[in-house]
Amino acid sequence: MTFSLAIVVPAYNESDVIDIFHARIGAVLDGIDATARVIYVDDGSSDDTWQKLSAIASADTRAIAVRLSRNFGKEAAMTAGLDAADADAVVVIDADLQDPPELIPQLIARWREGFDVVYATRGERDGETRLKKFTSAAFYRVMERLSDTPLPRDTGDFRLLSRRAVAALGGLRERQRFMKGLFAWIGYRQTSVVYHRDARHAGTTKWNYWRLGNLAIEGITSFSAAPLRVATWVGLSAAVISFLYGIWVLIKVVAWGDPVRGYPTLMVVILFLGGIQLLALGIIGEYVGRTYAETKRRPLYYVESRLGGEPPVA
Numbered sequence: 001m002t003f004s005l006a007i008v009v010p011a012y013n014e015s016d017v018i019d020i021f022h023a024r025i026g027a028v029l030d031g032i033d034a035t036a037r038v039i040y041v042d043d044g045s046s047d048d049t050w051q052k053l054s055a056i057a058s059a060d061t062r063a064i065a066v067r068l069s070r071n072f073g074k075e076a077a078m079t080a081g082l083d084a085a086d087a088d089a090v091v092v093i094d095a096d097l098q099d100p101p102e103l104i105p106q107l108i109a110r111w112r113e114g115f116d117v118v119y120a121t122r123g124e125r126d127g128e129t130r131l132k133k134f135t136s137a138a139f140y141r142v143m144e145r146l147s148d149t150p151l152p153r154d155t156g157d158f159r160l161l162s163r164r165a166v167a168a169l170g171g172l173r174e175r176q177r178f179m180k181g182l183f184a185w186i187g188y189r190q191t192s193v194v195y196h197r198d199a200r201h202a203g204t205t206k207w208n209y210w211r212l213g214n215l216a217i218e219g220i221t222s223f224s225a226a227p228l229r230v231a232t233w234v235g236l237s238a239a240v241i242s243f244l245y246g247i248w249v250l251i252k253v254v255a256w257g258d259p260v261r262g263y264p265t266l267m268v269v270i271l272f273l274g275g276i277q278l279l280a281l282g283i284i285g286e287y288v289g290r291t292y293a294e295t296k297r298r299p300l301y302y303v304e305s306r307l308g309g310e311p312p313v314a
Contacts (some may be wrong), residue, residue: 003088005035005088006038007038007091007104008078009079009081009094010094012049012077013050014049014095017054018056021096022056022060025038026062032117037062040064041084043079054307060225064308066081076300077249089160089162091107091159100196103193112180116162116189119163119191120195121191122197123154149185151180151181155180172186279307
C-alpha cells in the first residue's frame with residue numbers, strides 16, 4: 001500500500017557531502033513504494049551548503065530546502081524539519097552519511113508492524129576514537145540512571161516516527177530542547193534496529209567535546225532533577241561532617257588543650273565547604289537559567305527561505 005514519507009535532514013556546513021548524500025537517499029527512495037519528500041534544513045551554514053541545497057531542490061521535485069535565518073542549533077533545525085513534514089512516516093537522519101540511508105527500508109518495515117517510533121541503535125562505530133566511544137556510552141548509561149524517562153542506549157537521532165508521534169512532538173515547544181529525550185518522552189510503541197555506523201564520509205564533525213558536554217548538561221537538566229537532589233545530599237553530608245568535626249575539636253580542647261596551630265585545618269574546612277556551596281549554586285543556576293529561558297517564550301527558529309514543495313501553511 002502506498003504511503004507518504006518525509007525525510008528530515010538537518011545540515012550545517014555539509015557542502016562536502018550533501019550531493020553524495022542526496023544521490024544515496026534518492027536511490028533508496030527509488031526502491032520504496034511511497035510518495036516521498038526530502039526536507040533539508042540548512043541551519044545557517046557559513047559555506048555553500050545552501051547553494052547546493054537550492055540546486056538540489058530545483059533539480060529534484062522530491063526535495064525541499066529550508067534555510068533558517070541563523071544557526072539555531074541542530075535541535076531547532078530538526079524541529080523545523082518536523083514542523084514542515086506532513087507524511088504518514090517521517091525519518092530523521094544526519095547528512096554526514098554516518099547513518100546509512102539504506103537502513104530506511106528496515107525502519108519502514110518495523111513501522112508497518114505497528115510501531116510509532118523505530119530508532120536505529122548503533123552497534124559497531126567506525127571512525128571514532130576510544131575516548132569518544134567511552135564518553136558516549138557513559139553518557140547514555142548516566143542518563144539511564146538519572147532520568148525518569150529512560151533513553152535507549154547508544155541511539156542518536158536517526159529514527160522513523162509515525163504521524164501521531166510527530167504530532168505529539170509538535171506539541172512540545174520547550175526552548176531548551178534535547179530531542180533524544182523528547183523522542184523517548186512521548187512514549188507510544190517503540191522498537192529498535194541495530195546497525196553498523198560508518199565513519200564520516202567527508203568534512204569534519206561539528207560536535208567537539210565542548211559542544212557534546214553542553215549537550216550532556218542539557219539532557220541531564222532537561223529530564224532529571226537528580227543533580228539538585230545530589231547537591232542537597234552533598235550539602236547535608238558536608239554539614240554533618242563539619243558538625244562532628246566541631247564536636248571533636250571542642251572535646252580535644254577541653255580534654256587536652258590545644259595551642260593555636262589550626263590554620264591549615266581551618267583553610268581546608270573553609271575551602272571544602274566553599275567548594276560545596278559553589279557547586280550547589282552552579283547546579284541551581286543551571287535550572288534557574290533554563291527556567292528563565294522558558295519564560296521568555298521566544299520562537300524556536302525563523303525561516304529565511306524555502307524552495308521546492310508547496311508553500312508552508314501559516
